[in-house]
Amino acid sequence: DAGVIQSPRHEVTEMGQEVTLRCKPISGHDYLFWYRQTMMRGLELLIYFNNNVPIDDSGMPEDRFSAKMPNASFSTLKIQPSEPRDSAVYFCASSPDTGAATEAFFGQGTRLTVV
């Protein structure tokens, strides 16, 4: 397997524009996580899905952020409208459901810059 695949790797956009980040989890993994990493706030969990269903979105900063998982092999994180403070590296991660806690496999991340 190629691992968790995220696109784009880098995104530069102007304030007010819509941004969509994409993630393809590892095949067979039932959990998908979206994280945001900044120097100030570290690595924050935004939302996670189990079997395509959002389980906990309490980390989503505000209504400008939304995430979907239409099927087991694809998820998106959308920011509309984007603001400079959204600049960060966004990671997607996936885990198998083994009935117990297990490791998360992270994608390469998307570095978002909002100017």
Next chain:
Amino acid sequence: GQQVMQIPQYQHVQEGEDFTTYCNSSTTLSNIQWYKQRPGGHPVFLIQLVKSGEVKKQKRLTFQFGEAKKNSSLHITATQTTDVGTYFCAGPTSGTYKYIFGTGTRLKVLA
């Protein structure tokens, strides 16, 4: 809410010196995970500890889980330049798969 703190925030060591990072949770954890993130990279899973007082070793790395399951440590013996990166611990919110990552310790190894 649950908080996971790590100390130190930064550590510079000479190659060959030992290194330790400490992780403290505000709540009891069912398990704890450790990840390493190289500069410009993504977090990579190192290990998971589950039992109270558990100690696991991976070559030069030694991981411990506290007796009260609220703290953990990672010790690296005789650091090498390949150990450079940020080390994170992560613990789950009770009964969930929602892992809270620690603040991280950035290790720099001077050759």
